[in-house]
Amino acid sequence: MRAWHFTETAYPYLPPPETYESVRVSLPNRIYDPAKGAALYDRYIREWQIAEEEGVEIMMNEHHQTVTCVDPAAPLMMAAVARVTSKARILILGNPIANRRQPVRVAEEMAMIDILSHGRLEAGFVRGVPYELLPANSNPVRMNERHWEALDLIVKTWTHHDGPFSHEGRFFHYRAVNIWPRPWQQPHPPVWVSTTSASGARNVGAHGFVQATFLTGYEGTRSVYDSYRRGWREAGRGQDVPIDRLAYAALVYVSDSEQKAYDGADKLLWYLNANKVPRHFAAPPGYAGVPGTVAALKAAGQTTQGDHANFGRNMKVETAMERGLMFCGTPDQVHAQIKKFYDHVGGFGHLLIMGQAGFLEHDDTVHGIRMFAREVYPRLKEEYPGTLISGGDWEGRAGVQARGVAAEARGTPLG
Amino acid sequence: MKNGMLKLAGLDLELFEDGGGAPLLFLHSARGLQQDQAFVDRLAKTRRVIVPSHPGFGHSGLPDWLDTPDDIAHIYLELMDRLGLAKADLAGITIGGWIAAEMATKAPERFRKIALVAPVGVKTGPVDKLDIPDVFAVPQERIDRWLYLDPAKHVTDTSRLSDDELTVMVRNRETFAMLVWEPWMHNPKLKHRLQRIAAPTLFVRGESDEIVSADYTERYARLVPNARVETIANAAHAVQAEQPDALAAKVLGFLDA
Numbered sequence: 001m002r003a004w005h006f007t008e009t010a011y012p013y014l015p016p017p018e019t020y021e022s023v024r025v026s027l028p029n030r031i032y033d034p035a036k037g038a039a040l041y042d043r044y045i046r047e048w049q050i051a052e053e054e055g056v057e058i059m060m061n062e063h064h065q066t067v068t069c070v071d072p073a074a075p076l077m078m079a080a081v082a083r084v085t086s087k088a089r090i091l092i093l094g095n096p097i098a099n100r101r102q103p104v105r106v107a108e109e110m111a112m113i114d115i116l117s118h119g120r121l122e123a124g125f126v127r128g129v130p131y132e133l134l135p136a137n138s139n140p141v142r143m144n145e146r147h148w149e150a151l152d153l154i155v156k157t158w159t160h161h162d163g164p165f166s167h168e169g170r171f172f173h174y175r176a177v178n179i180w181p182r183p184w185q186q187p188h189p190p191v192w193v194s195t196t197s198a199s200g201a202r203n204v205g206a207h208g209f210v211q212a213t214f215l216t217g218y219e220g221t222r223s224v225y226d227s228y229r230r231g232w233r234e235a236g237r238g239q240d241v242p243i244d245r246l247a248y249a250a251l252v253y254v255s256d257s258e259q260k261a262y263d264g265a266d267k268l269l270w271y272l273n274a275n276k277v278p279r280h281f282a283a284p285p286g287y288a289g290v291p292g293t294v295a296a297l298k299a300a301g302q303t304t305q306g307d308h309a310n311f312g313r314n315m316k317v318e319t320a321m322e323r324g325l326m327f328c329g330t331p332d333q334v335h336a337q338i339k340k341f342y343d344h345v346g347g348f349g350h351l352l353i354m355g356q357a358g359f360l361e362h363d364d365t366v367h368g369i370r371m372f373a374r375e376v377y378p379r380l381k382e383e384y385p386g387t388l389i390s391g392g393d394w395e396g397r398a399g400v401q402a403r404g405v406a407a408e409a410r411g412t413p414l415g
Numbered sequence: 416m417k418n419g420m421l422k423l424a425g426l427d428l429e430l431f432e433d434g435g436g437a438p439l440l441f442l443h444s445a446r447g448l449q450q451d452q453a454f455v456d457r458l459a460k461t462r463r464v465i466v467p468s469h470p471g472f473g474h475s476g477l478p479d480w481l482d483t484p485d486d487i488a489h490i491y492l493e494l495m496d497r498l499g500l501a502k503a504d505l506a507g508i509t510i511g512g513w514i515a516a517e518m519a520t521k522a523p524e525r526f527r528k529i530a531l532v533a534p535v536g537v538k539t540g541p542v543d544k545l546d547i548p549d550v551f552a553v554p555q556e557r558i559d560r561w562l563y564l565d566p567a568k569h570v571t572d573t574s575r576l577s578d579d580e581l582t583v584m585v586r587n588r589e590t591f592a593m594l595v596w597e598p599w600m601h602n603p604k605l606k607h608r609l610q611r612i613a614a615p616t617l618f619v620r621g622e623s624d625e626i627v628s629a630d631y632t633e634r635y636a637r638l639v640p641n642a643r644v645e646t647i648a649n650a651a652h653a654v655q656a657e658q659p660d661a662l663a664a665k666v667l668g669f670l671d672a
Contacts, residue, residue: 025552134552141593145479170479280554285592293585297573 001349001384003377004059004091005051005369006249007356008069008271009044009077011037017276024066024131025281037070043362048081050366051355052088054373059091059352061126064135068275075109082117090117093194093212093352094124098143099136103150104177107157111183119184124192124212125151127200130287131277140286146171148203151193153177158188192247196220198227205231205241212247212352217324221248222345229346229391244386247350248341251326251357254334254371264368265317265328270358272315272325331375338380346391349384416459423497424490426476429468434459438503439670440495441466442511444532444655445595447473447587449580451508454655457663458506461671465503467494469514471590473583484510484536484594485602488517495525504670505614508532508655509627510591513602516639519616520608529616530666533627533652537609538601539634546631547600551592561626562653569656609638616642617669619662621650 011032014020020027048058058081062074071077074092081090090113095106114121127147133140149169156165157177164176183189192210195201204211205228213224229241251268255261288296320326324344327337342348353372356365416433431448433455439462443451448468458464469487471477481487491514495503505526507515512534519526540546550558559566573581618636620627629646636642645665650657 137597139482139593139596141589141596142479142482278554280552284551286589290582290586290589293589294578294581297581297585298578 001351001380002057002089002244002386003351003353003372003380004057004089005048005356006059006061006352006354007044007047007365008061008063008354009040009071010271010358011040011067011070012270012274012358014067014274017274020276022277022281023068023274024063024277025134027065027067031067032070040070044356045077045081045084047356047362047365047369048088049084051369051373052085054369056353056369056373056377057089057091058085059093061093062096063129064132066131068271075106075113078113078121079116082113082120085117085120088120089122090120091122091192091352092124093192094126096128096132096136097125097150097154098147099128099132099138100150103153103172104157104174104179106150107154108179110154110189111158111179111181114183114185114189115181117184119189121183121185121189122192122210123189124194124210125154126194130284131281133284133287134281140284142171143287144200151191155188155191158183196224198223201225201227202231202234204228205233205237205245206235208232208235208237208245210245210247210350212249212350214249214352215251215325216248218341218344221324221341221348225345225348225391240389241391242386243347243349243384243388243390246348246390247352248345248348249352249354250324250341251320251328252334252351252353252355252372253326253328253360253368254331254376255367256330256371258329258333261329261333262317264360264364265320265326267360267364268326268354268357269315269317269320270360271354272320273313274358276313331371334372335376335379338376339383342384347384347388348390349386349388351380420474421494421497424478424493426470426478426481426490427474428470428476428490428494429474430494431466431468433464433466434462436462438463438465438500440491440500440503440505442491442505442507442514443469443472444508444653445510445587445591446653447583449583450653451655453659454508454662457659458667461667462504465498465500467491469511469590471593472587477590482593483602484514485517485605487514487594488521491518492522492525501525502527504528504530506530506532506666506670507534509535509652510594512536513605516605516609516612517602519612519614520605521611523611523613526612526614528670529612529614530669531616531618532662532666533620533624533632533654534618534635535595535600535627536602537606537635537638538598538603539606539638540631545599547626549599550626560651562651563657564623564649564651565657569653606638610640612639612641614641615669617666618642618644619654619665620644620646621652621654621657622646622648623650624652624654626652 063069064072110123149171164178167174193204194212201224211228232241253264327334418431421428421430468475505515512531513536563569616639618632620632636644647654647658647661
């Protein structure tokens with residue numbers, strides 16, 4: 001198993017929540033102090049360097065018009081990090097290509113970072129959360145179609161080396177594509193795609209790309225991975241899906257005592273609990289599709305959803321752990337929690353660690369990274385080499401085992 | 416009201432027809448036919464009213480190539496051919512008004528008179544201010560107050576809708592968003608084409624409409640050669656729902672004059 005240190009590079013210094021409508025899209029940027037923002041960049045980059053020193057890989061992402069992730073151009077951050085690191089793989093998860101008008105430009109940026117990092121790029125692509133649509137002025141309808149046309153074009157752009165080719169698709173048009181530089185890695189950098197939906201995962205599996213899923217918990221993750229494995233097999237990629245095709249992102253905090261770990265984990269929950277977003281930003285028309293929106297309306301009845309996206313405003317450490325959104329505790333406890341989650345979902349090869357969020361300060365962040373890297377990670381690497389098969393005999397032994405694990409997981413969140 | 420599906424331009428178009436008399440092609444509003452039904456019923460008392468569900472609305476299909484009101488205008492000109500309507504009256508509300516304006520710029524000779532109710536479709540105001548407010552960036556309560564002077568009387572209780580009605584409501588909203596998202600609520604070309612419209616044209620809006628403002632409507636109407644603007648009292652944006660009688664009287668008075 002490979003572990004990746006991830007921070008959303010938040011700007012956590014918010015005024016009281018009753019004074020603003022939303023942390024995303026509409027919060028005035030006069031609240032942002034450039035000097036404080038620069039200091040935050042300095043420390044977040046330093047934490048990625050420390051992760052590298054500890055043998056952990058590096059992951060970053062991109063959001064727009066939000067305090068939760070002040071990295072609106074992740075390729076720029078990657079370029080900076082590429083030059084102050086030398087060993088770690090650098091994952092962007094990812095490029096929101098359904099919202100970017102120029103897929104060939106994205107291919108160029110990624111190729112450049114691959115060269116700048118001497119072949120350490122892992123290139124991820126995401127659909128983007130609903131609140132990205134307004135900042136990008138991106139049409140919420142047919143995002144999936146744009147996403148896949150752009151991704152196919154990007155891979156072709158990386159792998160075509162014989163002079164210009166043309167692309168006249170449904171959404172993108174080019175007469176002469178011929179990027180310089182081409183990527184360092186051949187035939188192209190590893191491709192990751194994140195999705196939290198079963199239908200999306202099936203398509204990712206059919207392509208054989210790495211499938212990442214964020215905070216989908218025990219049942220959601222298993223369903224996504226099942227779909228991935230089905231898509232993989234249906235596409236004729238063979239019966240066996242190596243675990244290194246599957247990634248899971250969770251909040252993780254490890255310390256030498258349970259109480260210290262809890263305190264750190266509680267600070268990580270800022271990521272969920274500060275996410276005040278009104279419904280009109282969180283549920284733009286078209287984003288969830290017609291059947292999904294109808295189902296949500298029926299479930300909600302007449303009541304409109306609250307003003308906190310996804311997880312409500314008062315997520316507790318215990319609840320987050322029960323749901324499989326968070327692994328937290330002493331090294332033994334965290335190891336057991338990850339193992340339980342691994343068994344339940346059928347196995348995965350990448351743990352994307354949100355190891356910093358909100359007011360988790362530098363020293364505590366570094367402590368968490370080091371405790372994980374030194375006390376938990378070596379066991380995971382040994383027990384779960386990337387060549388293991390995910391969900392291999394799911395209908396048989398693993399299925400029975402997983403049902404047992406689910407029951408157990410409800411009882412003892414600390415593992 | 417008769418209804419059925421018509422195969423046209425590579426899609427299945429849901430088509431309603433009611434009443435008798437001189438033909439009137441009616442193009443429904445952004446929220447769909449349900450919002451306009453009371454008004455259509457009144458038109459049908461003296462007119463043969465032909466009412467398609469726009470592609471992607473109601474039960475009409477949505478081809479993957481279609482993404483603008485302009486595309487729909489072409490389909491509806493073909494619909495007129497299919498129905499043998501060499502010349503007809505034309506009425507449209509909000510996005511239906513936009514589609515009607517697009518049609519009239521393409522085939523001015525095919526329309527006798529045109530009524531546009533709270534139409535969108537052009538950008539005439541300053542670059543740093545939306546001509547039409549962003550109805551997708553505000554809470555539902557704000558939208559309800561834009562639509563109705565008395566929201567409590569008109570807002571749909573979604574818990575009482577059948578699965579099919581709920582699906583149509585969601586589908587209408589999704590297709591509407593797709594059609595108007597960018598450029599916001601307008602076709603930059605349309606204002607340069609409106610001078611082609613030959614038919615006498617009536618613009619109507621609710622007196623308290625803050626979505627389609629008085630200024631916007633005046634500027635829009637000035638781009639059409641033979642146009643005038645009228646207002647309906649005691650109505651916000653959804654004038655067809657709040658004042659169906661007054662609106663029908665105004666529109667029919669204009670068409671029949």
